[in-house]
Amino acid sequence: MLKIDNLQAEIDGNEILKGLELEVGKGEIHAIMGPNGSGKSTLSNVLMGHPRYEVTGGSVTFLGEDVMEMEADERARLGMFLAFQYPSEVPGVSVANFLRTAVNAVREEELSIMEMYRLLQDKMKIMQMDPKFAERYLNEGFSGGEKKRNEILQMLMLEPKLSIMDETDSGLDIDALQVVSKGVNELRGPEFSAVIITHYQRILRYIEPDRVHVMLDGRIVTSGGKELALELEDKGYDWVRQEFGSAA
């Protein structure tokens, strides 16, 4: 489904991704953990096609298609989704208006106003969001946790084939974490893959990963099963640096 080969990318002339390898199969959930600044958000943004990053080497294919030349909207229509670590605020654009535009852009057939309304009501209920949020401006004045819920709401509305979740669990209270996990598990199935970027093993208790990867200095340095997350939490990143730092 997603195949990243020797990916190198820089921002403003600073090399951040230094030959990253990752493969995510259909229906799989992968977790990526790694210290601050190791390049996790950079990876997310590069995968989604953020224009500020320059890809200097390697390749990314999604569903067999080379996505590196595609604009972000094309990638999204292909089935990729990124839940942002820091979602943008878009003043004056209501959540409902934005979602209507996005859903209609991604779907082949436009939904009627009624269908759209029901879909949104439905998904907001799952995310335990007050229907009033639909009329609020996108992320404007949202609390940290509300923004994260809103990201997952968007994911549920768009039903991507691959969702990259960049620290969606950070800043969530315990209840919200469960709600967000429920949202993700809602989509879980043979047609849905996810890459969960996190600092905590907590979310992985709700959404069990098939694989866990450790990222260090722009590379995946080691991978394992879900027990690797526990081990990391136990031993910290110093352990990873000592074990794998030389490879970096």
Added chain:
Amino acid sequence: MQQKDVPEVLRSKGISVEVVEALSQFKGEPAWLTERRLHAWATFEKLPMPTLRDEAWRYTDISDVRIEDFLPYAPSPDVASEGDLPEAVQKLISEGEENSALLVQHNSETSYSRVDEELAKKGVVFTDLHSALVEHEDIIKEKLFGLVPEGYDKFAALSAAAFSGGSFLYVPRGVDVEVPIQSYRWLDVVGSIMPRTLVVVEDGASVTYIDEYASADAEDPAFSNGAVELYVGEGANLRYVSLQNWERNVLHFNTIRSRTEKDATINSLVVSLGAQLSRTNVEAGLTASGSDSEMLGMYFADSNQVLDHHTLQDHISPNAHSDLLYKGALRDESLTVFSGLIRVEPGAQKTDAYQTNRNIILGTDDAFAVSLPNLEIMADDVKCSHGSTTGQVDETELFYLMSRGIPRREAERLVVFGFFGEVTSRVPLKRLKEKLDRAIEGKIGLGFEERAA
């Protein structure tokens, strides 16, 4: 207006003392008004034409504006019903807000006006200034030129001397006019249009008044010079909308000034979309405690348009509130100027005043937005703030929208509509909003040029 013979002097280019005299006579005005006009003409002649060296005109070059090149007056036929108005005007009306009173100024004359019977019964007057002089001379004598006097600036002097057409709206004490009142200024000759608007809302009354400027496409330059005086009585409410949508041959000058009595509220919205050059002064005088002025503005400049707004929140009395939000978009090689001042006079304690100007530049390095927010505070117990931002459409915002499958062009549209939405959402006029949306849509057109990386 009867189709009397227009005096020869009004049919040739340029304005002179003879023109002013002939105009006043032609309209059969009382002697005091003729005198005021002549006095204003003398002031006009005394005042130099503003140049880039004048602080208030530092960025707006009007050295090409030659008032002597314009016909001072252009008549238009009276029409008996809306159906006889020019088709373009009928279209404006049908796309406009539902109205309870309507006035159409066609070139220099009012060609049609109507007030719903029910309103007329309540004593609401809405007519052109010249007709109003017949029945309401006293109040006009008292208020006309009171807020935009001849000494305000060169263009105000010209307005006082040579105005023609214009409208007078009077809402008696306690009358609540629910359905908006609308006037259209329609220009389809090469010449000038100089309406004066006088609005008097008596104590406890409320009304919405929309003033729209539009014209037929033409090559040669035309000149528009307006003055708007808004008096809002104790506890009264006035919502005033000025929508400037001239064709590109027009040079537009307008001064809008208001005075609010105790606990009165004025909400103004000034929209500038058209004209080659457009200069609007918007000044709110907060003259009594508890008065409140919301000042909204939006402008969208394209090609080489120059759209200039000067605003003043003049806090004369203590305990008044004003809140200004002007937002502008620029594309191509356009220039916009926003210069705003909050002035808190000595003794105007407990003033609450805010001022924000925001500009977005759409995919060009050649457009320029001047933003000059200013405070002049001469009292010590006040809450005032001002802010200003100007920048390109945020690439990260666009990326966020695009990452949800929305194509770039659509994402840009959303951002621009969102940007103006902060203004339009504060105006409870549905058809007007739709009209503004269509105008924005038209301005965005086929998308912006590739933005500079």
